[in-house]
Each structure stands twice: as C-alpha cells, then as structure tokens.
Amino acid sequence: MSAVRPVGERSGTASTFPLQLDIDSDTLASCVACGMCLPHCPTYRVTGEESASPRGRIALMRDVAERGEADAAFVEFMDACIQCRGCETACPAGVRYGHMMETTREALASQTSYQPRLRRLAYRALGMPRLLGFGSRLLGLSQRLGLMRLVSLLGRVRPFRQLGAMTASLPRVPVRQAPLTASGDDVWLFTGCVMDAWMRDTHRAVQSVIEATGAGVALPPAGAACCGSLHLHAGLASDTRRLARKVMAALPGEAPILIDSAGCGATMKEYGHLLGTEEARQFAGRVQDVHEWLAARVDELPEGAPTSAPLQIAVQDPCHLRHVQQAHLPVRRVLSRFFDVVELDDDGLCCGAGGAYSQQHPEVAGAVRERKAAAVERTGASVVASANPGCTLHLQAVGLDVRHPLEIVAEHLNGGAPQ
Amino acid sequence: MPSRSAALVGYGRGVTSEDAAADAALLADLRGVLGDRARDNDFERGLYSRDGSIEGSPPAIVCLPDSAAEVAEIVRVCRRHSRPFLARGSGTGLAGGAVPVGRPVVVATSKMDRIVEIDTANRIAWVEPGVLNLDLSRALAPQGFHFAPDPSSQQVCSIGGNIANNSGGPHCLAYGVTTAHIAALEVVLPSGDTTVLGGVEAEPAGLDLRGLFVGSEGTMGIATKAAVRLTSNAPAVRTLLLDFDDVSEGSAAVSAIIAAGLVPSALEMMDQRAIEIVEAFAHAGYPTGAAAVLLVELDGLPGGVEAGVEIVREVAQKHHVGHVRVAADDAERALLWKGRKNAFGAVARIKPDYYLHDTVVPRSKLTEVLEKVYRIADAYGLIAVNVFHAGDGNLHPILAFDRREPGVDERVKAAGRDIVAASIEAGGVLSGEHGIGLEKRDYMGMLFSTHDMYTQDVVRETFDPDGLANPLKIIPTGSRCSDSFHQHVPEGAWV
Numbered sequence: 050m051s052a053v054r055p056v057g058e059r060s061g062t063a064s065t066f067p068l069q070l071d072i073d074s075d076t077l078a079s080c081v082a083c084g085m086c087l088p089h090c091p092t093y094r095v096t097g098e099e100s101a102s103p104r105g106r107i108a109l110m111r112d113v114a115e116r117g118e119a120d121a122a123f124v125e126f127m128d129a130c131i132q133c134r135g136c137e138t139a140c141p142a143g144v145r146y147g148h149m150m151e152t153t154r155e156a157l158a159s160q161t162s163y164q165p166r167l168r169r170l171a172y173r174a175l176g177m178p179r180l181l182g183f184g185s186r187l188l189g190l191s192q193r194l195g196l197m198r199l200v201s202l203l204g205r206v207r208p209f210r211q212l213g214a215m216t217a218s219l220p221r222v223p224v225r226q227a228p229l230t231a232s233g234d235d236v237w238l239f240t241g242c243v244m245d246a247w248m249r250d251t252h253r254a255v256q257s258v259i260e261a262t263g264a265g266v267a268l269p270p271a272g273a274a275c276c277g278s279l280h281l282h283a284g285l286a287s288d289t290r291r292l293a294r295k296v297m298a299a300l301p302g303e304a305p306i307l308i309d310s311a312g313c314g315a316t317m318k319e320y321g322h323l324l325g326t327e328e329a330r331q332f333a334g335r336v337q338d339v340h341e342w343l344a345a346r347v348d349e350l351p352e353g354a355p356t357s358a359p360l361q362i363a364v365q366d367p368c369h370l371r372h373v374q375q376a377h378l379p380v381r382r383v384l385s386r387f388f389d390v391v392e393l394d395d396d397g398l399c400c401g402a403g404g405a406y407s408q409q410h411p412e413v414a415g416a417v418r419e420r421k422a423a424a425v426e427r428t429g430a431s432v433v434a435s436a437n438p439g440c441t442l443h444l445q446a447v448g449l450d451v452r453h454p455l456e457i458v459a460e461h462l463n464g465g466a467p468q
Numbered sequence: 469m470p471s472r473s474a475a476l477v478g479y480g481r482g483v484t485s486e487d488a489a490a491d492a493a494l495l496a497d498l499r500g501v502l503g504d505r506a507r508d509n510d511f512e513r514g515l516y517s518r519d520g521s522i523e524g525s526p527p528a529i530v531c532l533p534d535s536a537a538e539v540a541e542i543v544r545v546c547r548r549h550s551r552p553f554l555a556r557g558s559g560t561g562l563a564g565g566a567v568p569v570g571r572p573v574v575v576a577t578s579k580m581d582r583i584v585e586i587d588t589a590n591r592i593a594w595v596e597p598g599v600l601n602l603d604l605s606r607a608l609a610p611q612g613f614h615f616a617p618d619p620s621s622q623q624v625c626s627i628g629g630n631i632a633n634n635s636g637g638p639h640c641l642a643y644g645v646t647t648a649h650i651a652a653l654e655v656v657l658p659s660g661d662t663t664v665l666g667g668v669e670a671e672p673a674g675l676d677l678r679g680l681f682v683g684s685e686g687t688m689g690i691a692t693k694a695a696v697r698l699t700s701n702a703p704a705v706r707t708l709l710l711d712f713d714d715v716s717e718g719s720a721a722v723s724a725i726i727a728a729g730l731v732p733s734a735l736e737m738m739d740q741r742a743i744e745i746v747e748a749f750a751h752a753g754y755p756t757g758a759a760a761v762l763l764v765e766l767d768g769l770p771g772g773v774e775a776g777v778e779i780v781r782e783v784a785q786k787h788h789v790g791h792v793r794v795a796a797d798d799a800e801r802a803l804l805w806k807g808r809k810n811a812f813g814a815v816a817r818i819k820p821d822y823y824l825h826d827t828v829v830p831r832s833k834l835t836e837v838l839e840k841v842y843r844i845a846d847a848y849g850l851i852a853v854n855v856f857h858a859g860d861g862n863l864h865p866i867l868a869f870d871r872r873e874p875g876v877d878e879r880v881k882a883a884g885r886d887i888v889a890a891s892i893e894a895g896g897v898l899s900g901e902h903g904i905g906l907e908k909r910d911y912m913g914m915l916f917s918t919h920d921m922y923t924q925d926v927v928r929e930t931f932d933p934d935g936l937a938n939p940l941k942i943i944p945t946g947s948r949c950s951d952s953f954h955q956h957v958p959e960g961a962w963v
Contacts, residue, residue, distance in 0.1 A: 078820035078872065083520055083813035084560040087624045088600055097578030097598060098532065099515040099559065109511055122511055139623075141749045142816030394606065 086136035091399040095416040103136035133368035133399035154284030189224040233265010242275035254459035272299030278316035311367035311437035344379035363430035367437030402443035527568035536692035544660035557629030564906030597628025613698040616643035634683030636901030638734035654693035658932040686938040688931035702767035711758035718760035719834035721787040735859030742855040750807030819868035826902040827891035862900035
C-alpha cells in the first residue's frame with residue numbers, strides 16, 4: 050500500500066482562504082470517531098492514511114466549518130474522496146457522510162476555483178445530447194484513425210498534460226449506433242448522457258429484457274438528457290437541479306422510471322432531497338433501478354436457452370446501487386433465476402471508478418481497482434456483472450470480462466447470441 | 469477537556485520559537501528517512517491527535533513508515549532529538565493509549581499491513597502490525613483457521629493495537645485474550661535496536677519477555693512483526709439470543725450458565741438502551757422491549773454443541789427467560805453479531821459523544837455493580853448504556869453525552885471515576901481489555917500500592933531508560949524520575 054498517497058506533496062505553510070461550510074453543528078457532531086468506517090473506505094484501504102478516511106474528512110470539515118477558512122491541503126483531502134458512500138453502510142451511528150461531502154464540494158465549487166472553467170464546460174456538455182453525440186463520434190473516429198496517439202503526444206506538453214492523461218484511459222467509443230425504438234408506455238427507460246453515447250447496446254439489452262416480461266418501453270425525449278449525477282459529485286449542485294427539472298418535465302405521468310445505471314438511479318432518487326419540492330419527491334418515488342422492477346417480475350421472464358451447467362457470475366455491486374440505493378439484492382434475484390451467482394468477499398468495497406474520479410485520480414483509482422480485481426480472481430468466476438457503466442469501463446480496462454447484468458440475461462434469453 | 473477544534477488547531481498556542489526550531493530540525497531528519505511520509509501540516513497533526521477515546525492533543529510530526537527498517541530509523545532519529553515517540557494502529561483505542569502527550573512523533577503503522585507468511589503446519593502466521601484483525605481471520609478462512617481475539621472493533625483494529633492493549637473480545641471467554649495468541653514478536657526497542665521476543669517453538673528459552681511486551685501499550689518499544697497463533701474453526705457453532713424482563717435475572721443467568729459446567733465461546737449482555745440503538749443500526753430483530761438480552765455462542769463438535777444449547781435453554785428458563793431464539797443459519801448469526809459489535813458507535817444515535825469504561829468484576833457481583841452504574845449515571849444527569857462481556861464479568865458502561873453542553877465534561881469524568889471505584893470495591897479491576905492509557909492512569913492508585921507501581925515502572929525503565937516510548941501513559945506521573953515531559957503537556961490533557 051505504501052506507494053499510494055491520497056494526494057501529492059503537501060506543505061503546512063499553504064495560505065488560507067475564507068470558506069463558508071454550511072453543515073450544521075448537530076450533523077458535524079454526529080460522528081463519534083469510532084473508526085468503523087475505515088476498512089470500508091477505498092481510499093483509506095489503499096493509503097492507510099487518516100486524511101483519506103471518512104472519519105478524518107469529517108474532522109477536517111468540522112475544523113473548517115468552525116474556523117470559516119480552509120487551505121489547498123483541505124481541498125485536496127476533500128477531492129480525494131470517491132464518494133462511494135461505503136462508509137454510510139458501515140456507520141453504526143448513521144452519519145450522513147454523502148450529504149456532508151456534497152455540501153462541502155458545493156461550497157468549494159461556488160466559493161473557490163475548485164472546478165476550473167474548462168471542466169465546468171465539460172460537465173455542461175453532458176446535458177447537451179447533440180454536442181455529446183458529435184464529440185463522441187469524433188472521439189471514436191480519432192481512436193480508429195490513430196489520432197489519439199497525437200493527443201497523447203500533445204499530453205506530454207505541460208498545458209495539455211491533463212487532457213493527455215484523461216484521453217489515455219478512455220474506452221473505445223463507438224462511431225455509429227443504431228437508435229432505440231419505443232415499444233409502449235408501461236415504463237420509461239432512462240437512457241442518460243455518456244451511457245447513451247458510448248454504450249447504447251447496454252440499453253438495447255436492458256430494453257429487451259423488460260419487454261420479455263410483456264411490458265412496453267417508452268424512451269425519453271431529448272429533454273431528459275442527463276441526470277446530473279457527475280455534476281453533483283463535482284459540487285455543481287445547481288447544474289444538477291437545472292438538469293433535474295428538465296428530466297422531470299420530460300418524463301411526465303405515472304409510469305415507473307427504470308434506470309440501468311446505478312449512479313443515475315441514486316441521484317434521481319434524491320431529486321426530492323435536492324429540489325425540496327413535492328413534485329420532485331413524487332418523481333423520485335417513481336424512480337427504480339431496473340433490477341428492482343424486474344425482481345418483482347422475474348417469474349414472468351421466459352426460460353431461455355437450456356444449458357448444461359449454469360454459468361458462474363461474480364456480482365460486483367456498484368456503490369451507488371449497494372450503499373446509496375440499497376438495491377443490490379434485486380440484481381441477485383434476477384441473475385440467480387438463470388445463473389450461479391458468486392459473491393465477492395470484499396463487503397462491497399468500491400472498485401475505484403467513481404464517475405469521473407478514475408480520470409482525475411488515476412493512481413488511487415488504479416490501486417483500488419487492483420483490490421477489486423483480486424477479489425474477482427478469488428471467486429474463480431470468469432464473468433463479472435456490474436450494473437453501472439462507470440464501474441464496467443473501469444474494470445474492463447484491466448482485462449476483466451465485465452458486463453451489465455441484463456446484457457448477460459438478454460444474451461441467455463436470446464439463445465446465447467450477443468445482442 | 470479541549471474542544472475538538474482546539475485539539476485540531478490549538479497546537480500553535482504555547483509553543484515557543486525554540487520548540488518550533490526543534491520541530492523543524494526533527495522534521496528534516498525524519499524526511500530524510502521517510503520523504504513526504506513525515507507530515508507536519510496542521511490538518512494531519514489534528515487527525516492524529518485523537519484515538520477512539522475522548523481526549524486529544526496534536527503530535528509534533530506524523531510518520532507513516534512502510535517497513536521495520538524505517539520504524540527503527542524513526543526511533544533512532546527521535547533518540548537523537550530526545551523526542552518521545554508513540555506507535556498508533558487504527559486509532560480505535562478507547563483509553564487514550566495512542567493520544568499524543570509531550571509533542572511526540574506519532575508512528576502510524578497503518579501502511580505496514582502485509583501478511584508475511586501463513587504456516588498452517590505449525591499454526592503460525594507472521595504479520596505486520598498494521599494488518600487488520602478481521603482481514604487476518606478472513607485470509608485464514610480458506611485454510612480453516614482464524615485469529616481468536618475478536619474485539620468489537622475487529623473489522624478495523626490492527627494486530628499491533630491488539631498486542632499493545634492485550635485486547636480481548638467476545639470469544640476470549642473460551643479462547644483467552646491476545647497474549648495467548650502471540651508466539652513471537654519482532655520489536656524495535658526504545659534504543660533503536662531490533663530484536664525478537666519469544667519464539668515459534670513450543671517452549672522458547674529464557675524469560676517470557678514477549679509476555680511482558682504484550683499489553684505494554686507501546687511503552688517498551690514498537691512491534692514491527694508478530695507471529696500469531698492460528699485457531700482452527702469449530703466444526704459446529706450455535707448462537708442463541710435470550711431476552712429477559714429483568715436485568716438481574718439476565719445477569720443471574722450468566723453465572724448460572726457457567727455454574728452449569730458450560731464455557732460458551734461467547735456470553736454477552738446488553739441492556740435495554742443498548743438493544744434499542746443496536747437494533748436501529750443492525751435490524752437484526754433484537755427485542756427492543758426487553759430489559760436485557762444475552763447473546764450466547766457455543767462451538768465445538770456438533771453433539772456437544774447441541775447438548776449445550778439444551779443446557780442453556782434449561783438454565784434460562786429457570787431465570788424466567790422471555791424467548792430463546794437460536795440463529796437458524798450463518799447469515800442470522802452474522803446479523804446478531806453485527807449488532808453487538810457496532811454497539812459503541814451506535815451510541816451516537818442518542819448523544820454525539822461517549823465515554824466508555826472497561827472494568828472487570830466478579831460474575832457474582834454483576835447485578836449489584838450494574839445497579840450502581842445506573843445510579844451513578846442518574847446522579848450526574850448522564851445516560852448509561854451497558855453492553856458487555858458478561859461471561860468474564862467485563863463491564864463496558866458507556867456514558868453518552870454531548871460535549872457541547874457546558875460543564876458536562878466534569879460530570880462525565882466524575883461519573884467515570886465513581887464507576888471505577890464501585891467496580892474495584894466489588895473486588896474488580898481497572899481494565900479488562902482496553903488498556904490503561906491516559907484515561908485510567910490516574911486511577912492506578914485505586915488498585916495498586918505505590919510500591920506496586922514503582923516496581924512496574926522499574927521494569928518499564930529497563931526497556932526505556934530515557935522515557936521516550938509513549939511517555940506519561942499507564943503509570944501515574946511522579947512514579948519515575950524520568951518523567952520530564954510534563955512541561956509539554958497540552959492544556960486539557962489529564963495529568
């Protein structure tokens with residue numbers, strides 16, 4: 050673990066700046082510092098450093114909230130959190146760490162240069178499907194034409210270093226994707242931003258499994274472009290609220306809204322908390338992870354192709370499914386109808402993806418991923434199911450065969466042929 | 469008692485320019501050993517100012533070594549600078565053993581977390597001190613073994629911390645505490661030399677210095693590697709939950725179960741408040757209306773275990789048990805234990821701070837002392853929560869409070885002192901398994917004569933003649949001539 054540090058070199062002499070942290074004193078006092086969260090925190094696990102633990106971060110928030118000022122070290126300590134919220138599941142006192150971290154990031158983003166202009170614009174593009182689609186096709190084309198090598202060369206020059214690092218770890222992006230076709234209005238299937246631009250075939254598989262129960266699927270109009278999850282984690286909560294209002298307007302009615310990306314589902318279920326309106330609370334009540342909806346209808350699915358022995362599948366729980374939505378058991382209910390489900394032995398420790406985290410903190414994210422890959426290896430299973438696109442891409446990058454649970458189910462129902 | 473923010477940022481107060489210059493010279497030497505793993509920024513010093521207890525004051529420098537060689541170098545640098553040093557594991561201790569006193573260097577062993585070797589033939593594993601207790605048992609599980617001491621904090625506490633405090637845990641009733649499970653220790657002595665105490669052979673030669681080191685709370689050096697004994701997993705395990713309408717019936721049942729000839733692997737008790745907060749966290753189906761529950765675990769060969777279950781059932785019925793719930797499977801067992809093992813942290817559901825004592829009383833006096841604990845808490849206007857190792861009479865009265873209430877700290881300390889006095893009066897001792905550290909140091913005189921304490925101090929001084937290894941802990945100030953650091957003791961520490 051020694052090589053990994055939560056952040057780079059720090060000094061105690063950094064200058065301070067005012068920071069108003071609006072976390073009330075009862076919330077800050079709710080942590081008794083028992084330390085039960087430490088082993089469930091991925092960044093503590095790979096660094097062994099108190100500053101990279103939930104207990105440590107809360108102590109730092111308390112300190113800054115009382116003093117009304119912070120310094121660069123504080124920003125780095127806060128930025129090093131993956132926001133997996135594994136600590137909340139472990140916390141015997143029920144400390145709402147996730148909300149404290151979101152408030153802290155929001156304070157940093159609104160009062161400091163924590164989120165530079167360029168990055169804010171990049172986040173904004175997520176809510177613009179045509180721009181995102183165009184950019185993705187351009188990226189896919191560049192990857193195929195070998196132009197990315199030019200970008201990585203460019204990345205050796207200081208001003209483009211971050212761009213170089215980011216593009217180096219990007220997955221292969223499709224250039225052309227066939228559109229999805231709606232089949233009814235029983236449920237909405239939320240398609241989102243990056244996932245629709247890069248992994249639409251996952252949506253296609255999910256849609257086919259929903260339809261296999263006899264339900265008709267409605268697809269969202271362009272307004273429901275992005276749930277705002279990544280913005281929320283970056284401290285850009287006002288962007289999330291703006292996107293949330295658009296999503297809510299685009300998905301009217303009573304039909305359940307099914308989500309096949311754990312990160313999006315977690316955020317959309319919190320629209321009520323975020324917007325504080327009755328309309329948002331009602332909307333959030335309609336949001337379900339697609340596995341929650343399917344688990345109640347799993348017997349309505351056909352048998353699928355007969356197999357000699359059921360395939361062994363290791364389930365990797367996306368943190369925002371297990372720790373935020375507590376909706377990891379339905380995944381098993383759906384998978385175990387057809388397959389032999391194998392558990393990892395790491396108590397649902399994060400894989401290191403964390404939305405944009407793996408791009409911004411590749412060293413820590415990579416060390417966290419090593420632990421996950423080792424846990425997968427211990428199961429002996431060759432296929433891993435993960436219900437979140439970020440985790441999938443992050444784990445695929447080290448050669449694991451990771452697929453969305455419903456892609457595996459769809460393939461099985463389809464007689465073994467890939468969708 | 470300093471406020472938390474003072475503990476974090478108050479280091480600047482009362483520090484002279486000479487102190488600052490000494491710190492800077494020390495830091496330069498430690499950076500020479502550790503590079504940027506020697507830290508002196510205010511934030512991180514604040515984070516290492518506390519353990520799981522309620523006191524705190526920042527160290528001068530935090531060191532994060534990665535090897536035994538680095539630990540030895542740190543100790544040698546500290547000696548050159550005549551600066552105290554203090555080992556720290558996961559920082560979950562409850563008696564202030566890892567709280568810095570005298571502006572020491574904190575040596576955090578959390579990066580030293582490798583399991584070096586597992587030797588099932590000799591039932592020994594060599595591990596580094598930062599290995600977490602539960603991680604070790606999980607790593608051993610595929611071979612059918614575990615590390616027997618299982619403190620409630622076992623998911624996070626480190627083997628190094630277990631050694632320092634001679635930690636116990638629910639299953640130590642049958643298996644014995646940490647010292648019974650440590651065969652040998654590689655330690656860096658306060659001189660900076662590295663040696664091995666004890667040995668993995670059946671009967672190591674010479675004095676049992678290993679036994680002396682285990683439980684010495686870092687006052688005799690820093691363990692850098694341990695040979696731990698492996699315990700084989702029992703073929704059969706049964707866990708029972710018994711509920712009672714009356715605390716005294718529950719505690720009488722504890723004695724009766726043991727008097728009936730059984731030594732359960734664990735025999736735990738929780739009172740009504742504990743049951744409520746634990747259930748709110750664990751959702752394990754604990755009966756929130758009951759006055760007390762006993763969690764009883766039996767392990768061994770299947771026939772013996774089943775016979776034991778019947779004996780427990782009969783004894784409990786004589787003591788008017790409400791329900792006898794036998795966990796149906798491993799999942800249900802795990803859920804019940806999850807509740808029990810998270811009880812301390814769950815106290816935050818009542819009040820944001822807690823002060824936990826750890827006294828041991830004769831089993832026959834459990835009812836009497838428990839009643840006194842409730843009366844003491846009432847008298848000081850505090851809330852007492854009881855969750856403890858009933859089988860060995862190891863009480864853990866928790867006083868829940870909110871340090872933001874003015875004057876509450878004096879009441880908490882006074883109540884704590886009264887609880888310790890009541891336990892000793894009943895024929896008990898100061899500490900079962902959490903150590904003496906800072907918080908119980910000044911109570912040592914209640915149990916030991918001046919001569920006793922002097923003798924203990926002479927032993928310690930043999931290891932650490934300069935008084936640099938975790939000074940001002942365990943033995944009250946004044947017991948030894950080398951206690952020269954009190955001029956550096958921060959405001960609010962208990963000296």
